[in-house]
Structures are given as C-alpha cells and as structure tokens.
Amino acid sequence: MNDHLCQEKINLFYARMAENKQKPGPLMPTLHDAQTIFGYIPLSIQKIISEELGESIAKINGVVTFYGNFSVTPKGEHTVAVCLGTACYVRGSKNLMETLENELKIKEKETTPDGEITLVSTRCIGACGLAPVFSVDGAIHGNANVSKVKETIKELKELPHETN
Ligand code: FES
Structure with a gap:
C-alpha cells in the first residue's frame, strides 16, 4: 500500500466517517475529509465510502469529478x-x-x-x-x-x- 493510503490515515478516515454518519448528508463532509487526509480520492477510497454510507460508486465518483476541490489523483506541490x-x-x-x-x-x-x-x-x-x-x-x-x-x-x- 503506498504512502498516501497508509493504515494510520485509513483508521483516521474511518473515525471521521463514523462522526459524519451521525449528521444528515454525510457524503460531502466525508469527501472533504478524504481529500484532506489522503490528498486525493482514488477509487479504493470511493469504494470504502460507498460501503460505509450506502451510496453507489457512480454517485460518489460523479460528485468527486464534478467539484474542482476534489481530486482522483494525487495533487501536485x-x-x-x-x-x-x-x-x-x-x-x-x-x-x-x-x-x-x-x-x-x-x-x-x-x-x-x-x-x-x-x-x-x-x-x-x-x-x-x-x-x-x-x-x-x-x-x-x-x-x-x-x-x-x-x-x-x-x-x-x-x-x-x-x-x-
Ligand atoms: S465568477 Fe465570481 S470570482 Fe469568478
């Protein structure tokens, strides 16, 4: 597993998702957390979000690619x-x-x-x-x-x- 997706970050992300699930409309805050924690939101993370929030990958991918502040590839310097x-x-x-x-x-x-x-x-x-x-x-x-x-x-x- 590469550095961006190390286990420590994944654990932190699960903790954030658990908090977000208490709120109405957890998808956007979860995507913001993913972008902040990993620096980008690759398909492997989209799959985790899909399983945790019960949203389809298609919907998640659509949101990620629509907004300029989310990225599916690592961001540059x-x-x-x-x-x-x-x-x-x-x-x-x-x-x-x-x-x-x-x-x-x-x-x-x-x-x-x-x-x-x-x-x-x-x-x-x-x-x-x-x-x-x-x-x-x-x-x-x-x-x-x-x-x-x-x-x-x-x-x-x-x-x-x-x-x-
Ligand atoms: S349209 Fe408002 S800053 Fe560009």
Missing part, C-alpha cells in the same frame, strides 16, 4: 485554479484555462509529470469584481490575462523544489 464562474467566464477565463493547459502540457484536473503543479477549475470564489481570476495555492490573482498567467507559471516553475 502547487495548485493553480481558474475560476470558471459566470463573471470570470464572460471575461475570458476559459482562454486562461486553455493557456495554462498549453503552458503546462496537461488538461484540467491533471498534475504535471514532475508532481509540481495541479490544474483545476473552480466555481465563483467571490472575487467577481476582479474577474477574470485564478489562484495559486489559494492566493487570488485578479484582472488576469494571458501574459499574467504565463508569467505566474514561469515564476512557479522557477521556485526551488521542495525536498522531503
């Missing part, structure tokens, strides 16, 4: 998120997403092969006045344009790599 909410969308955020996909040579929801950058989309993050916006590790960059995006990616790539 940095997360770049483009807001595709209405205000950002009409101001060109789709174009920003395409630029990022080209620059990073990955698609939305994927991580660069070196494990450095994960690209996701989000719904409105409440900064519509700055549309279009994207964020890097939660820090919002407003009034974005293609050159700003390219510049940010260049800076990210130049950051020293974390060593574990």
Whole structure:
C-alpha cells in the first residue's frame, strides 16, 4: 500500500466517517475529509465510502469529478485554479484555462509529470469584481490575462523544489 493510503490515515478516515454518519448528508463532509487526509480520492477510497454510507460508486465518483476541490489523483506541490464562474467566464477565463493547459502540457484536473503543479477549475470564489481570476495555492490573482498567467507559471516553475 503506498504512502498516501497508509493504515494510520485509513483508521483516521474511518473515525471521521463514523462522526459524519451521525449528521444528515454525510457524503460531502466525508469527501472533504478524504481529500484532506489522503490528498486525493482514488477509487479504493470511493469504494470504502460507498460501503460505509450506502451510496453507489457512480454517485460518489460523479460528485468527486464534478467539484474542482476534489481530486482522483494525487495533487501536485502547487495548485493553480481558474475560476470558471459566470463573471470570470464572460471575461475570458476559459482562454486562461486553455493557456495554462498549453503552458503546462496537461488538461484540467491533471498534475504535471514532475508532481509540481495541479490544474483545476473552480466555481465563483467571490472575487467577481476582479474577474477574470485564478489562484495559486489559494492566493487570488485578479484582472488576469494571458501574459499574467504565463508569467505566474514561469515564476512557479522557477521556485526551488521542495525536498522531503
Ligand atoms: S465568477 Fe469568478 S470570482 Fe465570481
């Protein structure tokens, strides 16, 4: 079993699920816990959730893949998120997403092969006045344009790599 899914984390996750089951609508808090504890929600974890909460894998997988803050693959060191909410969308955020996909040579929801950058989309993050916006590790960059995006990616790539 790989490091992300070590037994200690699985035990913690079962404990959280037991708490969540006491609440109405335990699926979303359980998925949030899974994302936080494991860093992603692979099929093996979706199966555990399915058994524990009595929800179908199809439903769980649908929710996991719908929301940008859940991931089915391990997340990279940095997360770049483009807001595709209405205000950002009409101001060109789709174009920003395409630029990022080209620059990073990955698609939305994927991580660069070196494990450095994960690209996701989000719904409105409440900064519509700055549309279009994207964020890097939660820090919002407003009034974005293609050159700003390219510049940010260049800076990210130049950051020293974390060593574990
Ligand atoms: S739509 Fe992007 S911040 Fe609101």
